[in-house]
Amino acid sequence: MRDGHGVLVLMGSGETSPTMVEIHRSVVRGLGAAPRAVLLDTPYAFQENAADISARARGYFARSVGLEIEVSARPEGADWVFSGPGSPTFALDRWSGSGIADELRARVRARRGATVLASAAACTAGLATVPVYEIYKVGQDPHWREGLDLLEPLGLRAAVIPHFDNAEGGTHDTRYCYLGERRLSLMEDLLPPDAFVLGIDEHTAVIIDLETGEVAVAGRGALTVRRRGSQTVLPAGGGTDLAGIGRLARGGAPARVPRQAGPPAPRQVTLEEAARERERDVRAALTRHDTAAAVRAVLDLESEIVTWSADTEEDAGGVDDARRTLRSLIAVLGGLADTVDPHDRLAPMVEPLLALRGELRRSHRYDLADALRAALSAGGVLVEDTPDGPRWSVTGARHRPAGTACA
Incomplete structure (x- = not known):
């Protein structure tokens, strides 16, 4: 115009x-x-x-x-x-x-x-x-x-x-x-x-x-x-x-009209297409075991939803559909977190405490060693002393040896 x-x-x-x-x-x-x-x-x-x-x-x-x-x-x-x-x-x-x-x-x-x-x-x-x-x-x-x-x-x-x-x-x-x-x-x-x-x-x-x-x-x-x-x-x-x-x-051919510079090309991706693309990105990232990339894709979708929030259309591919996709992707990430073995998650904290308990026992500070064991038990970590050294497990999780013995 x-x-x-x-x-x-x-x-x-x-x-x-x-x-x-x-x-x-x-x-x-x-x-x-x-x-x-x-x-x-x-x-x-x-x-x-x-x-x-x-x-x-x-x-x-x-x-x-x-x-x-x-x-x-x-x-x-x-x-x-x-x-x-x-x-x-x-x-x-x-x-x-x-x-x-x-x-x-x-x-x-x-x-x-x-x-x-x-x-x-x-x-x-x-x-x-x-x-x-x-x-x-x-x-x-x-x-x-x-x-x-x-x-x-x-x-x-x-x-x-x-x-x-x-x-x-x-x-x-x-x-x-x-x-x-x-x-x-x-x-x-x-x-x-x-x-x-x-x-x-x-x-x-x-x-x-x-x-x-x-x-x-x-x-x-x-x-x-x-x-x-x-x-x-x-x-x-x-x-x-x-x-x-x-x-x-009438079945004829149109006449082409010389045009002034038209409006810039608008953004070509709809929200529906963006949601599908982000979903593919998340699943591809998880296949590569790249959790950080999966999280970035979910956040990108959330940003797209904010950008489209003013859209007054109620067609398929609207904001509500995109939100459903976002929730499903968050559930996928949540399910991934649930598959992490509690033993692996807690090991960086428990292993040093068990080493400290071993030092206390070698120093004949059995009262402190027992108190430490009781504190771990209250937090859901059960410690079992065996001939091969202490083993620990998480309450409600399958029993698994620590792999580290303390004298």
């Missing part, structure tokens, strides 16, 4: 994660000094933890982007407007009945300010919206809800689907914002004949310069232009223009 231009940013997910920091910074830089920034909390306002989500988002933008934001129900007068996770249909119901939908459309038509919609909010941006909770969680038949149609002033008749490459299902298809191929194919037939789908991968942003019409894809995934099962993929780092998007929807 060039300085002073209005911009519409659509994010597939990860809007308050480290992967998107540089994208947010590049957008904010184009707004000049001290822009008024507003977070629309509507999509998640029904949740019991809504205040916590807002607080984490405010902390993320202040700390990572250098942007102080206010939580508001309306975008009017804001230089930068952001909305993210939650329920697309809950947001639509409230925005459509309150005039906010008209205000958002007016921002795009006027080509002013930055409007950043992510996850659930991005779902509402097209002419039709995926009612994801109703279909995926409640089991309603595949259908669309009327969207905000922010893309209509830009010449695009499209439905926006975030989380396009979601793989959370594992054994079942959760691509396309949890619809899967079967349901998306059914829903495509319900769109107007000239309409198409814009699919945005997770941790990916589509940045539209509202004045020049340039379209840039940034992040770690891709933008997919899909119509009736036929699709073209534009990977991150690429660019086209609004007319090029339209040509792709």
Whole structure:
């Protein structure tokens, strides 16, 4: 985005994660000094933890982007407007009945300010919206809800689907914002004949310069232009223009647009990937019997979790999953500690005391020698005098000779 231009940013997910920091910074830089920034909390306002989500988002933008934001129900007068996770249909119901939908459309038509919609909010941006909770969680038949149609002033008749490459299902298809191929194919037939789908991968942003019409894809995934099962993929780092998007929807080739220097490449590792990598590091270190390296890997994971703590997404691979991995790795280290023989752990202390006891006995200080033996016994170390010298064992542990005899 060039300085002073209005911009519409659509994010597939990860809007308050480290992967998107540089994208947010590049957008904010184009707004000049001290822009008024507003977070629309509507999509998640029904949740019991809504205040916590807002607080984490405010902390993320202040700390990572250098942007102080206010939580508001309306975008009017804001230089930068952001909305993210939650329920697309809950947001639509409230925005459509309150005039906010008209205000958002007016921002795009006027080509002013930055409007950043992510996850659930991005779902509402097209002419039709995926009612994801109703279909995926409640089991309603595949259908669309009327969207905000922010893309209509830009010449695009499209439905926006975030989380396009979601793989959370594992054994079942959760691509396309949890619809899967079967349901998306059914829903495509319900769109107007000239309409198409814009699919945005997770941790990916589509940045539209509202004045020049340039379209840039940034992040770690891709933008997919899909119509009736036929699709073209534009990977991150690429660019086209609004007319090029339209040509792709009609089966043509996009025009490449010379781009200004784009935002720096964002961090490419998600928290889920970092957790898996740290887990591999721990197990590899333990295979090498390098306990120090295993501990460092666990501490690195803890640091990653702190870095991602502002992430308001609740996808697989989030902070809760990483914490479960962290706890399991700590348990592995704890189990390793339990395998250390108590005899080996206590030997550096017990052996010198037994040597001292031997000196006391040779000096006929049997009272002190017996007192030392009694003290060891009280501490869980049992000493047995044998013809070959004293042997000791730990209470509750298997009996093992010291290997050192005292005369």
